[in-house]
Amino acid sequence: MITKFTMAQANAESEFGMACQRLVPWAGQGEEPPFGAMACYLPANGRSAPDCHDQDEVMIMLTGTGTVDIGGERCTAGPGDVIIIPRNKEHVVLNEAAQTLSWVSCYWPLHEQPGGGQA
Numbered sequence: 001m002i003t004k005f006t007m008a009q010a011n012a013e014s015e016f017g018m019a020c021q022r023l024v025p026w027a028g029q030g031e032e033p034p035f036g037a038m039a040c041y042l043p044a045n046g047r048s049a050p051d052c053h054d055q056d057e058v059m060i061m062l063t064g065t066g067t068v069d070i071g072g073e074r075c076t077a078g079p080g081d082v083i084i085i086p087r088n089k090e091h092v093v094l095n096e097a098a099q100t101l102s103w104v105s106c107y108w109p110l111h112e113q114p115g116g117g118q119a
Helices: none
Strands: 013-015 018-024 036-042 056-063 066-070 073-077 082-085 091-094 101-108
Touching (some): 066 082
Antiparallel strands (some): 013 018, 018 036, 036 101, 056 082, 056 101, 066 073, 066 091
16 A cells, blocks of 8 residues: 655644654654654744754755754755764754755654753
8 A cells, every 4th residue: 555645844844943744754654663753944044942852863954055953063065965963962943044944854763752852
């Protein structure tokens, strides 16, 4: 059976100070996967809420240009860039441009371990 849905800002919900669409796991998936993924949409002149978790994360930038702050170290990110966020490092994404900044984040394990990082 093929499962198909559309990744789009219109399908996202407010989370972490921006719009996020959970991609993995998906509704009706059955067995839980070992990782999660979500599409993120940060509006023009927006800033994500600070986040810190006991999970590794990979951001794959899709549209726009912004700044990623990981533990006080900053880098500019744009389409095609891949940003690695180590577990337990506070991170914030800033969009100082006039268009929406979007990316897909993959993280693992799917659930934080008790006593891990904090959001």
